[in-house]
Amino acid sequence: MLRRVLASSRYIMIIPVIGTFLGSVALTLYETVVLFSSAIDAIRERSLSAKSVKIFAVGIVEAVDVFLIAIAVYIISIGLYSLFIDDKLPLPKWLEVNNLEDLKGNLVSVVIAVLAVLFLREAVAWDGSRDIAAFGGALALVVAALTFFLMKNNARRQ
Template identity: 80%
Template sequence: MLRRILASSRYIMLVPIIGTFVGFVALIFYEAMVLSVGVVDAARNGTLSAKSVKLFAVSIVEAVDVFLIAIAIYIISIGLYSLFVDDKLPLPKWLEVNNLEDLKGNLVSVVIAVLAVLFLREVVAWDGSGDIATLGIALAFVVAALTFFLMKNNARRQ
């Protein structure tokens, strides 16, 4: 009886799976609406100046950042589902998750991309004042540490 209870307890993972999936869908649609409003506002204003183009570019980069975060949430949702509920889920090779290490590796890869977009957003919005190099160096250290984690993780699997 305890064995059956423990085996069935994996379905409790449906709570975070559904929660992360709903969060992913909500974030995708919300950011799509924000981006649409930004495009409409840019077209309505009709101002074509270097500053307005730069602001529009920053808003697009910010949208990409939010979409990447949503993708990370989606990867977590799919990964948890394939780990705890259905390991036969047809997924592309890059999204296959066989253990928690695979899920962490996928997540870390997306986090690196999000950090790169974050820095790009700051560079595009930078007006020449302030110290952007400090942010770049800090992000470089974080990306280097995450890359080291990925390399160590991949070496352990081989």
């Protein structure tokens, strides 16, 4: 009896699967609306000054940042579903999740991309008044640590 209850308890993971999937969809839809709204505003203003183009470019980079976060949440959703509910889900090779280490590796890869976009956003918006090198250095350390984690994780699997 306890064995059957424990075996069935894995389906409780459907709650975070649905939650993360809906969060990913919500982020994607919301940022799509924001991006189109920004484009429409830029067209309405008919301003092609260097400053307005730079502001629009920063908006696009910020949208990419939010889309990458939505992708990370989606990967978590797919990974949890694959790990706990149905491991026969047809996925591209890079998205296959066979254990929790695979899910963490996929997530860390997306986090590295998000951090790179975060720095790009700051670099594009940089007006020369603050020290961006310290921020870049801090991000570089985090990316290096995450890359080291991925390398160690991949070495263990091989």
